[in-house]
Amino acid sequence: DQQVKQNSPSLSVQEGRISILNCDYTNSMFDYFLWYKKYPAEGPTFLISISSIKDKNEDGRFTVFLNKSAKHLSLHIVPSQPGDSAVYFCAAPSGTYKYIFGTGTRLKVLA
Amino acid sequence: GAGVSQTPSNKVTEKGKYVELRCDPISGHTALYWYRQSLGQGPEFLIYFQGTGAADDSGLPNDRFFAVRPEGSVSTLKIQRTERGDSAVYLCASSRTGGAGELFFGEGSRLTVL
Numbered sequence: 001d002q003q004v005k006q007n008s009p010s011l012s013v014q015e016g017r018i019s020i021l022n023c024d025y026t027n028s029m030f031d032y033f034l035w036y037k038k039y040p041a042e043g044p045t046f047l048i049s050i051s052s053i054k055d056k057n058e059d060g061r062f063t064v065f066l067n068k069s070a071k072h073l074s075l076h077i078v079p080s081q082p083g084d085s086a087v088y089f090c091a092a093p094s095g096t097y098k099y100i101f102g103t104g105t106r107l108k109v110l111a
Numbered sequence: 112g113a114g115v116s117q118t119p120s121n122k123v124t125e126k127g128k129y130v131e132l133r134c135d136p137i138s139g140h141t142a143l144y145w146y147r148q149s150l151g152q153g154p155e156f157l158i159y160f161q162g163t164g165a166a167d168d169s170g171l172p173n174d175r176f177f178a179v180r181p182e183g184s185v186s187t188l189k190i191q192r193t194e195r196g197d198s199a200v201y202l203c204a205s206s207r208t209g210g211a212g213e214l215f216f217g218e219g220s221r222l223t224v225l
Contacts, residue, residue: 043117044154098156
């Protein structure tokens, strides 16, 4: 069974600085992880993914790092912008098709 | 349509009533998921369809909850004898094949049971 933990419920960062959001999972049998961003009253929007054949995946200002031995993911946003203020969820696979989501981290980027 | 469409966006009902929530996935996506999100929580898995069949309904909380996808496209989540604890945002997602890969979510249906 898979458990996903995002231990920081909230994070405040100054505009232009780096935001680092963390995620821990328990079951490393499956190997494709997802990050989502959610604004109020909207559905989660896919942000970036990583496969365990890599330890890093980059897309513009967003980079996800995977530490397989520690069963840990982190999402880096640099430079952070006020429009990045949202709730961020990581998701880890439980089986070949099902994803388990963390409880989310609310990011606030201060102008 | 271009994205996953869910209706209604908001539903207020009384305890004990029956509710149906509809999901129209992205055209061509064979996999469809229902998740539920309560305040302060992440999306919680309810059920997964591959085509017309429910491949995994292990997340449905009890037998008051049921979902169908008769033609392999639109899905309906049905909740009987609603309870106040059923109040949540019900999210539908689809993906191209159901294997490893991103899920595309709709905007959700907010259910409030009074």
